[in-house]
Amino acid sequence: MDFLAKLEKVDRRIIYLIITVAVVLPFFFRMGLPITISPEVKSVYDYIDGLTPSDCVFISGDYDPQVDAELSPMFDAIVRHCFEKNVKVIVANVFNLQGIGLVEPRLKKLAEEYHKVYGVDYAFLGWKIGGSLLIMGMGESFKKTWETDYYGTRLGDMPITRNIRNYDDISLVADLTGGGAYNAWIVYAYVQYHQKIAAGITAVMAADAYPQLQAGQLIGLLGGLRGAAEYEQLIKHPALGSVGMEAQSWAHIAIILFIILGNIGYYAVKRKNKK
Amino acid sequence: MHWSTDIWVWIAVFFTLSVYTFLWKDNPLYKFAESVTVGIGMGFGVVQWWNLSVVDRFWVPLTTRGTIGLVLIIPAIMGLMMVTRIVPRFAWMSRYALAFSIGAGSGFMLPRAIQASILQQLYATMLPINISWTGLMVNLFIVVGTLAGLIYFFFSKEHKGVFGGIANIGIWFLMVGFGATFGYTVMARLSLLIGRVLFILRDFLGMHLF
Numbered sequence: 272m273d274f275l276a277k278l279e280k281v282d283r284r285i286i287y288l289i290i291t292v293a294v295v296l297p298f299f300f301r302m303g304l305p306i307t308i309s310p311e312v313k314s315v316y317d318y319i320d321g322l323t324p325s326d327c328v329f330i331s332g333d334y335d336p337q338v339d340a341e342l343s344p345m346f347d348a349i350v351r352h353c354f355e356k357n358v359k360v361i362v363a364n365v366f367n368l369q370g371i372g373l374v375e376p377r378l379k380k381l382a383e384e385y386h387k388v389y390g391v392d393y394a395f396l397g398w399k400i401g402g403s404l405l406i407m408g409m410g411e412s413f414k415k416t417w418e419t420d421y422y423g424t425r426l427g428d429m430p431i432t433r434n435i436r437n438y439d440d441i442s443l444v445a446d447l448t449g450g451g452a453y454n455a456w457i458v459y460a461y462v463q464y465h466q467k468i469a470a471g472i473t474a475v476m477a478a479d480a481y482p483q484l485q486a487g488q489l490i491g492l493l494g495g496l497r498g499a500a501e502y503e504q505l506i507k508h509p510a511l512g513s514v515g516m517e518a519q520s521w522a523h524i525a526i527i528l529f530i531i532l533g534n535i536g537y538y539a540v541k542r543k544n545k546k
Numbered sequence: 547m548h549w550s551t552d553i554w555v556w557i558a559v560f561f562t563l564s565v566y567t568f569l570w571k572d573n574p575l576y577k578f579a580e581s582v583t584v585g586i587g588m589g590f591g592v593v594q595w596w597n598l599s600v601v602d603r604f605w606v607p608l609t610t611r612g613t614i615g616l617v618l619i620i621p622a623i624m625g626l627m628m629v630t631r632i633v634p635r636f637a638w639m640s641r642y643a644l645a646f647s648i649g650a651g652s653g654f655m656l657p658r659a660i661q662a663s664i665l666q667q668l669y670a671t672m673l674p675i676n677i678s679w680t681g682l683m684v685n686l687f688i689v690v691g692t693l694a695g696l697i698y699f700f701f702s703k704e705h706k707g708v709f710g711g712i713a714n715i716g717i718w719f720l721m722v723g724f725g726a727t728f729g730y731t732v733m734a735r736l737s738l739l740i741g742r743v744l745f746i747l748r749d750f751l752g753m754h755l756f
Contacts, residue, residue: 340741486670
């Protein structure tokens with residue numbers, strides 16, 4: 272009975288230690304747990320997979336370092352897919368200027384890997400003040416809204432942006448966000464301009480985004496590290512997301528066990544007190 | 547294993563471990579890491595904002611585009627009016643700038659937000675009676691869940707009888723929603739830990755993980 276009572280009051284540091292072990296060990300001993308593909312991730316993949324080299328995907332990296340672990344694997348996976356399909360990629364940080372330091376080096380690295388030319392195959396616009404106003408402005412005139420890229424080159428001088436007038440010339444907006452930025456894209460770009468939008472969001476927010484997905488306001492959704500892992504599986508390029516998911520699964524098993532043991536302890540103490 | 551020789555990776559590892567010392571208890575290492583993080587984040591933001599916004603989007607066009615650039619003086623003055631809040635004597639000036647900002651913002655947002663968050667969500671619950679058994683069940687589930695949830699938040703009638711029963715069903719739907727959110731939250735927090743562990747193993751210790 273004392274043992275059961277102790278289950279209810281396990282020192283939090285022991286819990287942290289066990290969780291840490293559950294997270295670290297899978298990196299050394301792989302079990303190869305399967306990653307199943309959810310329809311919301313598959314629909315983003317299918318949409319991008321159906322694009323042609325004349326299409327352009329606009330990716331907004333609206334996140335900061337706190338959620339880098341969840342969203343950067345998504346960024347890598349989507350950019351990889353676009354580059355593999357020779358789809359043009361324009362990256363910006365519409366809502367979060369801290370995202371500049373996160374997405375710019377990744378974009379450059381991936382472009383080098385796929386031998387893509389800046390200004391022709393991809394471009395980086397960085398951040399500009401305005402947020403929602405930028406989204407609305409892009410619907411009227413893409414070039415007047417952004418004017419220059421992050422490095423000061425005028426958009427009219429780059430082949431990739433020269434012919435982009437507005438959302439009519441952007442096949443998909445993929446918003447990667449650790450906040451509610453995807454809602455602004457829905458409100459200002461989807462409602463007014465019927466722009467196709469895909470969201471890559473942190474797991475904390477994923478449950479909140481399903482109504483928008485069900486209403487058809489989003490073409491698809493990547494939720495947390497799992498969303499990134501699924502996309503990596505689809506493009507057959509397992510990377511940070513896929514490696515992390517095994518650790519994720521083991522940590523979840525540990526947490527489930529703690530919840531069960533905690534409840535057993537709780538009911539044991541309750542029963543004892545009744546007697 | 548090939549340890550990193552990059553000093554910045556070592557610094558990042560130091561701060562990562564310093565933050566995690568909080569799990570044991572609050573301590574000066576954690577406080578130091580916390581302060582540095584906040585300071586750097588703010589510093590980075592201010593410098594980027596200054597360069598990309600004030601210099602690139604205001605000062606450069608103002609000084610190079612002649613009369614067209616002069617239009618920018620109007621929003622600049624309104625921006626300065628916002629700052630007058632810090633001087634109590636001139637604080638009233640900020641109200642005009644705020645009034646413009648709130649008025650324009652609401653005007654831009656309200657019609658679209660109503661469309662996106664209310665009307666289109668309503669359309670999404672007006673579902674056809676699907677021919678397939680599974681489709682019918684899914685659609686029915688969405689309709690019942692929406693109605694029961696709305697009834698739970700209807701407080702002008704006491705939750706008793708049939709009305710109370712439906713409100714109770716609403717609670718169950720809400721609980722499932724909260725459970726899903728909690729599960730996702732656990733997943734999110736673990737993802738952040740996994741991100742740091744991956745950084746230490748791959749970037750710091752040089753292990754080949756994939």
